[in-house]
Amino acid sequence: MTDHALLSTDESSPKIAIIGGGLTGLLTATLLECASNQTHGLSxxxxxxxxxxxxSVGRLATRYRTDSDTGKNWQWAFGAQFFTAKTTGFQQFIAPWLDTGLLQPWCANVVELTPANDHGQAPDIQSKEQWDTVHARYISTPKMTSWGRELAVGLKHTNIMFKTRVAPLDEHTTHSNDKKTQLFNETGESLGWFDWVICTAPNGQAVELMADSGFNQQDNITQPQMQACYTLMLGWDNTQELPETLNYQAAAQWDVAYLNNTVLDRIFIEHHKPGHDELLPSITIHARNDWSEAHVDDDLETVKAALLMAAQRALNWNDDRAPSQTDCHRWRYAATIIDTDTKELGILVDEIRQWIVSGDWCARGNIESCYQVAQQTVEAIYKTR
Structure with missing residues (x-):
């Protein structure tokens, strides 16, 4: 739905604010709407x-450029490249979009790649695994943003206010007798009164939003540790200009590479994905999270130059086969550090104020986590009704 969605004005209807239109926010709204149709759900x-x-919504970010001569696009999924569905509930949830083809499994050929070194040794590529449909990795087509937009279109009782930045919450904005919260935008204008406020921002941003609010779970927001990620996006004008490590006419075809001995982490070949056949050659490269975190405040052009140098060693191009398109993006809050000995945090609930802090970082930090914390949010709201 858009800014102009028509909503019921029934005063008995609970008014719920969701801060953040990423997948966690969209899935939370979707599950809340579904639950309201169940006999055991909201009244x-x-x-x-x-x-x-x-x-825009979804945060499964896609960037693209159009070639003026051919009219074709380069396209890069510069956020999440794919997702898995390991639980029965999430598998059932995504089934309708698998049926329509909007979501598709990506049966990628995965390799391990060791870049060229200073001693003249060429990149070494070794087979690692073949992804299959049994333990599927899913992508959204034609763009990774497509699923998020489809979720937004499917919302019937939700109004999405774009380009609206919510100001940090203040404990004095809450009426203790009726548990309603008034939100404001960054210029101080009222955004309305709400029975529930759900913050789905990354935890670094959630800390700032809730800092002076009196939120009774404030200390727990910083418990999960987040790391940054830089993404390098490369494009070539045609497949004939690709370096030999990417041109499958000269080397075995591969789709995803895990990298060794470099600041780079993984390489994804976009034009090999299902439904991406018409793309110009497009390559997305994620830097290692630890390296990205160490350089998170560096000048972006300096970082881009360092990543380009590392990519050239990995893909082994000369001046004649250098990419014609280059871009770089910084994700300040990209990855949740997972400690296998520590229980997942779960959503943070202040039942007195009826505030919830949520996000994939409350679980495993992946897309399935967005669904899981959305489920937890719905259950928490039911519990108090």
Whole structure:
């Protein structure tokens, strides 16, 4: 739905604010709407408002450029490249989009790649695994943003306010007798009163939003540790200009590479993905999270130059086969550090104020986690009704 969605004005309907239009926010709204249709669910249809600071939803980010001569696109999924569905509930949830083909399994050929070194040794590529449909990795087509947009379109009782930045919450904005919260935007204008406020921002941003609010779980927000990630995006004008490590006419074809002995982590070949056959050659490269975190405040052009040098060693191009398109993006909060000995945090609930802090970082930090914390949020709201 858009800024102009028509919502019920029934005063008995619970009013729910969701801060953040990423997948956690969209899935939370979707599951809340579904739950309101169940006999055991909410007593009336909730009026949900999602406040998203950017111009779009989903955060499964896609960037593309169009070649003026051919009209074809380069395209890079510069956020999440794919996702898995390991639990029965999530498998059942995504089934309708698998049926339509919007979501598809990516049966990639995966290799391990050791870049060229200073002694003249060429990149070494060794087979690692073949992804299959049994333990599938899924992508959204034609773009990784497509699923998030489809989720937004499917919302019937949710208003999405784009380019709206919610101001940090203040404990004095809550009425203790009726548990309602008034939200404001960054210029001080009221965004309305809400029975529930759900913050789905990354934990670094959630800390700032809740810092002076009196949120009774504030200390727990910083418990999961987040790391940054730089993404390098490369494009070539045609397959004939690809370096030999990418040109399958000269080398065995591969789709994904795990890298050794470099600041780079993984390489993804976009034009090999299902439904991406018409793309110009497009390569997305993620830097290692630890390296990205160490350089998170560096000048972006300096980082881009370092990553390009590392990519050239990995893919072994000369001046004649250098990419014609280059771009770099910094994700300040990209990966949740998972300690196998520590229990997942789960969503943080202040039942007195009826505030919830949520996000994939409350679980495993992946897309399935977005669904799991959305489920937890719905259950927490039911519990108090």
């Amino acid at each position: 009336s249809t909730p009026q949900i408002t999602i406040f998203e600071k950017s111009r």
